[in-house]
Amino acid sequence: MSHSAQDTVPAIQTIDVRRVYQARGGRSIGGAQAGKGVTALDGVSLTVQRGEIFGLLGRNGAGKTTLIKILTTLLAPSGGQAYIDGMDVTRDVIKVRQIIAMVSGGEQSGYGILTVREQLWMFAQFYGVPSKVAHARIDELLSAVGLGDQANQKVYALSTGMRQRMNLCRALVSDPEILFLDEPTVGLDVEASRAVREYVRKWMGENPRRTVLLTTHYMFEADELCDHVAVINHGQIVAEGTTDDLKRGLQEHARFQLEMAEWLPAFTEMLRERDGVVDAQTEQRNDRTQLRLALLREEFIVPTIASINEAGGRVLALRRIEPTLEEAFVRLVGDEAESQREGEEAQR
Ligand SMILES: Nc1ncnc2c1ncn2[C@@H]1O[C@H](COP(=O)(O)OP(=O)(O)OP(=O)(O)O)[C@@H](O)[C@H]1O
Ligand SMILES: [Mg+2]
Known part of the structure; x- marks a missing residue:
């Protein structure tokens, strides 16, 4: 193999890998897996x-x-192929x-x-x-x-x-x-x-x-x-x-948190009606307003702040609320109980 060809071979590649653990020795405890075994991998393709x-x-x-x-x-996989540096892991x-x-x-x-x-x-x-x-x-x-x-x-x-x-x-x-x-x-x-x-x-x-x-x-x-x-x-x-x-990918909207001088609850309604504002929530913090905004896109923050200024509001602080990987993960795999139900339904 030429050097350049070798460089394009992925280090790890799996194609539709499946693995079923057979239930051993008669009836297993916990009815869901009785007789059928446990599908641990259900068509995994990764590079x-x-x-x-x-x-x-x-x-x-x-x-x-x-x-x-x-x-x-x-x-051993029950199905599919897995390669390490282009070599079949089973051969x-x-x-x-x-x-x-x-x-x-x-x-x-x-x-x-x-x-x-x-x-x-x-x-x-x-x-x-x-x-x-x-x-x-x-x-x-x-x-x-x-x-x-x-x-x-x-x-x-x-x-x-x-x-x-x-x-x-x-x-x-x-x-x-x-x-x-x-x-x-x-x-x-x-x-x-x-x-x-x-x-x-x-x-x-x-x-x-x-x-x-x-x-x-x-x-x-x-x-x-x-x-x-x-x-x-x-x-x-x-x-x-x-x-x-x-x-x-999981963040539908650009989220911001603003701190405004004075308590100005009336801003909530005014902001909600503006273009690009998906949601606005105000909360009183001492004598100030804490404003949480969900915007259609990040760039809507500029006209939104301009409109706050025009209406007499004074922005003291602005922070973009970044999603964490943990939030993304939880949104993707749901909570334990929910997924348990899904799993049981899939088994039926
Ligand atoms: N030797 C085995 N015999 C039968 N079932 C098994 C066996 N090993 C794993 N399983 C089942 O296969 C599924 C996947 O298990 P696996 O150990 O790959 O999960 P994991 O993602 O590594 O979990 P963890 O985060 O707990 O380490 C589970 O339902 C598990 O019960
Ligand atoms: Mg593990």
Whole structure:
């Protein structure tokens, strides 16, 4: 394959991937899945380009871990195709495994009787990393995630968060090109979470071929780290794009909050009648007016403020209300109870 052709091959690609977990051993508890099994992935098509940090967002049970297990060759899809760097994950298992690594937040792997350094060293050996390179890499990784002082401590003596940070080092010691992080910062303290995010970003910056697919329940983390995100719900992708795309896509109107001198309730009606104003709400704040505006488009703010001035109002402060990724997420996947009902209806 020519170099340029190879560059256009996506790091990760899935086409209509499905996965059904068969109900095991007779009747399952909770009638909905009796006999039919659980459809964890229901036709997932995704493309992740080289150099991207891609976030997969979804509530508990949405199918995130299932998709990661398929992409990392640990689980077979029930249908569809999945490729890593153009290689089929069900056929080129060995080659795929050579360029990927996976860490999952909750995992408790590791050989307790080894020290942290011995454990990482052993993994480096599995992947044939030369000694000198391995030692240097282990030192760098341990200090990056704040485990420098634990290098000679036995693995069983690590706290949960320390063990998790060690697992990230383990994944990186083989120098993978494509890294899967399933909830990498769950259970980590503030400082350690930050160190992990910072290191992931630094690691990505060092080589343009590196790619990360991560899952997280922390929307700020996705917002901070990810170039692109996809939202998965009941095994289906319900939204995809940059985090800004998602926020914007869900915002029907441009929302503003204004502070006006004096309490001027009469402005509400006057503003509602203006072109471009979808809604206006006033609220008394001490002797001032707090005005919330929903406008058809952002540019309507200029004539709206002009009309406030003409009517004798004085604007003291103006703020655009930006939607957050969390709001976008909640609007997309609804609340738990609502989605439970939808799910049950779909099963019928
Ligand atoms: N080994 C299994 N056997 C049967 N069903 C499973 C199995 N693993 C997962 N499931 C089911 O598949 C669906 C998707 O689970 P998955 O673990 O992929 O979700 P997730 O998005 O990773 O959730 P979380 O945010 O809780 O980690 C769920 O309904 C789950 O109950
Ligand atoms: Mg999961």
